[in-house]
Amino acid sequence: MRGDERWDADDVRSLRELYPGLRRFAAVVSRPDLDPDDLVQEAFTRALVARSRSEVPNLGAYLRRTIVNLAKNERRRLARGSVAQARLVPSEDAVTAPPSDLSDLLRLDPVSRGLLFLVEVEGASIREAAVAVGCTEAAARMRLSRARRRLRAELEAERRDE
Amino acid sequence: MSELRHRLDEIAERGEPRGVDAVIAASTAEAERRIVTPLLAPSRRRTPALVMLAAVVVSALVVGVLVLRADDGDNRPRVNATSNPSMTTPPTTATTTAPPSTIFPPPSVDFSAVDFDHVAWIDGTALVTASSSDTTPRVVAQGQIERPQFSADGRWIAFVQDGSLHVRRAGGDGDIDLGSSVRPFQWSPTGELLGWSAGTDGYGQLRVTDPATNTTTSIPGAGDVTDFAWSHDGRSLAVARVVPGTATTGFEIVGADGSATRRVVFTPPAGDALGFNLLVFAGWQPDGAAVLVWVDPGGSASAMQDGLDLWLVPVDGSEPHLLGKTLLKREWLQWNADGSRLAIVRGTWRGVYDGARTVTVCRTDGDCTPISGDDVATMDPAWSPDGLQIAYVSKPATQPMPEVRNNKANWRALYAARTLWIANADGSDAHPVDAAGGGVASPRWTRDGARILYVRDDALWAVDLAGRTETNVLGPIAPVPQFQYGYRSNLAPPDAPYEAGSNNGYPTWESLVTWTP
Numbered sequence: 104m105r106g107d108e109r110w111d112a113d114d115v116r117s118l119r120e121l122y123p124g125l126r127r128f129a130a131v132v133s134r135p136d137l138d139p140d141d142l143v144q145e146a147f148t149r150a151l152v153a154r155s156r157s158e159v160p161n162l163g164a165y166l167r168r169t170i171v172n173l174a175k176n177e178r179r180r181l182a183r184g185s186v187a188q189a190r191l192v193p194s195e196d197a198v199t200a201p202p203s204d205l206s207d208l209l210r211l212d213p214v215s216r217g218l219l220f221l222v223e224v225e226g227a228s229i230r231e232a233a234v235a236v237g238c239t240e241a242a243a244r245m246r247l248s249r250a251r252r253r254l255r256a257e258l259e260a261e262r263r264d265e
Numbered sequence: 266m267s268e269l270r271h272r273l274d275e276i277a278e279r280g281e282p283r284g285v286d287a288v289i290a291a292s293t294a295e296a297e298r299r300i301v302t303p304l305l306a307p308s309r310r311r312t313p314a315l316v317m318l319a320a321v322v323v324s325a326l327v328v329g330v331l332v333l334r335a336d337d338g339d340n341r342p343r344v345n346a347t348s349n350p351s352m353t354t355p356p357t358t359a360t361t362t363a364p365p366s367t368i369f370p371p372p373s374v375d376f377s378a379v380d381f382d383h384v385a386w387i388d389g390t391a392l393v394t395a396s397s398s399d400t401t402p403r404v405v406a407q408g409q410i411e412r413p414q415f416s417a418d419g420r421w422i423a424f425v426q427d428g429s430l431h432v433r434r435a436g437g438d439g440d441i442d443l444g445s446s447v448r449p450f451q452w453s454p455t456g457e458l459l460g461w462s463a464g465t466d467g468y469g470q471l472r473v474t475d476p477a478t479n480t481t482t483s484i485p486g487a488g489d490v491t492d493f494a495w496s497h498d499g500r501s502l503a504v505a506r507v508v509p510g511t512a513t514t515g516f517e518i519v520g521a522d523g524s525a526t527r528r529v530v531f532t533p534p535a536g537d538a539l540g541f542n543l544l545v546f547a548g549w550q551p552d553g554a555a556v557l558v559w560v561d562p563g564g565s566a567s568a569m570q571d572g573l574d575l576w577l578v579p580v581d582g583s584e585p586h587l588l589g590k591t592l593l594k595r596e597w598l599q600w601n602a603d604g605s606r607l608a609i610v611r612g613t614w615r616g617v618y619d620g621a622r623t624v625t626v627c628r629t630d631g632d633c634t635p636i637s638g639d640d641v642a643t644m645d646p647a648w649s650p651d652g653l654q655i656a657y658v659s660k661p662a663t664q665p666m667p668e669v670r671n672n673k674a675n676w677r678a679l680y681a682a683r684t685l686w687i688a689n690a691d692g693s694d695a696h697p698v699d700a701a702g703g704g705v706a707s708p709r710w711t712r713d714g715a716r717i718l719y720v721r722d723d724a725l726w727a728v729d730l731a732g733r734t735e736t737n738v739l740g741p742i743a744p745v746p747q748f749q750y751g752y753r754s755n756l757a758p759p760d761a762p763y764e765a766g767s768n769n770g771y772p773t774w775e776s777l778v779t780w781t782p
């Protein structure tokens with residue numbers, strides 16, 4: 104397939120419309136030291152390279168899955184300790200150095216954070232959120248349940264400490 | 266769970282959005298590169314059957330030699346080998362093979378308009394050399410070739426071939442394979458010592474190799490070497506290390522033989538709660554009194570792409586000078602001949618079309634003066650040999666986004682607005698060099714000051730400043746990257762083959778062509 108058969112101006116326009124929401128999504132699922140725009144940009148690039156627009160019926164979900172995968176890859180890379188910054192800190196939690204009231208959330212894996220964001224903030228159904236992050240609906244329910252339970256416990260612990 | 270929603274929303278809004286225009290432009294440009302590059306590379310040239318046969322025979326010989334030499338494997342420098350300051354490693358494995366013959370009609374080289382003896386360039390998957398005494402271009406290595414660099418004495422050339430650092434004689438014969446996982450490497454500004462860092466899992470150690478004697482010395486020290494830089498006299502190296510779990514407190518100065526280590530304390534405002542700053546060297550002050558250091562707060566790759574604070578840090582511990590924010594492009598830092606003034610390009614933001622760029626001349630006391638106003642963007646400074654003038658490239662301060670049609674961004678139209686200028690060191694008497702045309706990059710003066718070399722249309726040109734005539738010195742070569750723009754997968758900073766300057770949007774000629782000093 105030639106490059107000029109892949110995407111036309113209207114298709115690129117659709118990327119433009121998706122950008123604000125995708126950036127927010129990327130900010131939630133990625134490591135806090137990564138620029139969310141970098142993930143969105145890479146997701147756009149992969150979409151432009153890999154698929155013709157007609158082959159991607161749900162472009163938003165496709166891009167969100169790509170962003171989640173990129174975030175997971177970064178997380179794995181960090182776990183391998185392959186960059187200086189990663190090596191600098193003694194544990195994954197310390198990498199984030201987030202404001203303390205966000206650290207609980209940032210300890211969740213990217214998929215769970217993405218699910219929580221889509222369901223709690225964006226108002227997506229669990230089915231829609233599952234498609235967007237690339238898991239089954241059952242798995243999404245399980246992840247959401249675990250994440251909420253864990254966060255609830257940690258929030259309560261915070262309150263007790265206060 | 267309203268509290269949860271609030272916290273998620275807070276995370277979702279973090280950071281300063283780059284903007285949809287910038288992200289779309291960078292994505293389409295990068296997508297174009299990924300689509301076009303694999304299509305072009307294999308079909309650029311046809312390899313005659315006899316050459317293929319010869320290649321097979323040579324390969325078989327090489328494999329045979331390597332098999333026979335398997336028992337000598339301990340002599341090869343080991344990645345992550347234990348450092349010993351007093352120990353010089355045995356000779357590295359060196360394979361002397363006949364350079365492959367030229368396999369295609371390469372571009373001619375016109376040495377009449379230049380003052381170098383050897384030139385090497387990447388052409389597709391080949392490293393090609395030519396010299397004034399033997400102007401026939403020769404392919405000396407093939408594969409994924411990166412970053413060719415001649416030694417200061419012009420006798421050797423180092424390059425990365427398929428991820429492994431190699432050193433050959435300038436003519437292409439002999440080969441020293443220094444192994445894979447190589448990160449930064451740099452020839453000593455004097456003589457022929459090659460400093461290089463390599464490691465696995467990101468842990469780098471610094472080594473110095475003398476190709477003449479084929480010996481490698483490990484430079485000891487705790488932690489991971491993230492960058493280094495030779496002093497101009499070739500006697501010392503500035504070394505930046507990261508020690509897990511500790512804050513950044515400065516860097517080391519160490520002798521080329523690993524002796525006489527001393528520490529330079531440098532603690533700019535920390536990038537994160539742990540006090541971590543990644544230090545990237547931009548070179549030394551020519552008299553050795555100070556080191557130029559970029560500070561990357563928290564080691565952020567994104568921050569690096571958009572420019573970092575550049576500091577001139579005296580090695581005697583006195584007060585450092587902040588010279589401004591610049592992109593990480595070492596070619597954009599140029600000392601004049603007597604080392605009293607440094608031309609830098611102040612600027613931020615990776616975008617090629619609207620990033621601020623101003624050639625600025627700084628003294629060693631930190632006093633800096635821009636040579637152009639806000640109405641233009643100026644870059645690519647190059648001092649005249651007498652240090653009185655600067656050649657540079659100028660373009661409109663802001664340009665419209667490139668037109669994107671059928672998934673192709675027309676970056677070339679933006680480059681066409683870049684013209685060659687000459688001004689006095691204080692910016693006065695600025696005038697264009699019209700004979701060079703549009704689309705100019707990377708100017709360099711010849712030693713006699715009579716000509717300026719520059720890049721245009723993927724070729725190297727020379728303009729005679731007296732007669733205002735230009736000569737095509739080399740090329741066009743191919744494939745020159747159409748652009749190096751945008752996200753680069755968070756490569757560890759010193760590893761990035763094109764530095765962050767890749768994100769300026771035009772071909773990084775310096776990474777493709779090198780010539781003897």
